[in-house]
Amino acid sequence: MKGKVWDTFEDxxxxxxxxxxxxxxxxxxxxxxxKSIEALKNKGTKNLTIVSNNCGVDDWGLGLLLANKQIKxxxxxxxxxxxxFEQQFLNGKIEVELTPQGTLAERIRAGGAGIPAFYTPxxxxxxxxEGKETRYIxxxxxxxxxxxxxxxxxxxxxxxxxLGNLVFRKTSRNFNPIxxxxxxxxxxxxxxxxxxxxxxxxxxxxxxIYVQRVVLGKNYEKRIERxxxxxKED
Numbered sequence: 001m002k003g004k005v006w007d008t009f010e011d012x013x014x015x016x017x018x019x020x021x022x023x024x025x026x027x028x029x030x031x032x033x034x035k036s037i038e039a040l041k042n043k044g045t046k047n048l049t050i051v052s053n054n055c056g057v058d059d060w061g062l063g064l065l066l067a068n069k070q071i072k073x074x075x076x077x078x079x080x081x082x083x084x085f086e087q088q089f090l091n092g093k094i095e096v097e098l099t100p101q102g103t104l105a106e107r108i109r110a111g112g113a114g115i116p117a118f119y120t121p122x123x124x125x126x127x128x129x130e131g132k133e134t135r136y137i138x139x140x141x142x143x144x145x146x147x148x149x150x151x152x153x154x155x156x157x158x159x160x161x162x163l164g165n166l167v168f169r170k171t172s173r174n175f176n177p178i179x180x181x182x183x184x185x186x187x188x189x190x191x192x193x194x195x196x197x198x199x200x201x202x203x204x205x206x207x208x209i210y211v212q213r214v215v216l217g218k219n220y221e222k223r224i225e226r227x228x229x230x231x232k233e234d
Contacts, residue, residue, distance in 0.1 A: 049071075081226075108179060157191075160193050165207060168206075
């Protein structure tokens, strides 16, 4: 380890303990911190609470932790594409807190900004509202949603400098920047590490103050979640 740059993913996740809450960046299989997830799978940490847009697929991403029965609870906006998830949920093996996607993003953003809770109209009059405080503001009903802060955040970036400033590439940006702000310890895996001063300040998406650990990943698979093709005849 040199400063914030760690030598291996195994070392970077070594202090993630049983029962930890993890905020994980990515959307589907796009921009997921796949190397960190794989290292966590190999470590065998149990009873995790995962906060993420969704939970990968059966054999990749967070689906690896599901298959290994390492997840106790998931806070997510979408649970499709994963048969293992469905089986564990129907069998009462995992707790699921479904959250509208915009609300989930704002709960994570609020956690990173130090805002403890906020009001939103999304979910009023639906099962999402059950057990939550409501309030009328200017004649309209709103739900109180609590912010989310993770013990750790796992994110995937394109580039980092040795201070931990991050640059994300195109749609792989997704939930990663807000996830990075909301972890007490943020672990960023990246495809390239450059020297301090090489990044144009205007291209930095996540400032280094939010990042505690940077790990260089190699040989990314960049799988496609669902491939659709059109024949020449069409």
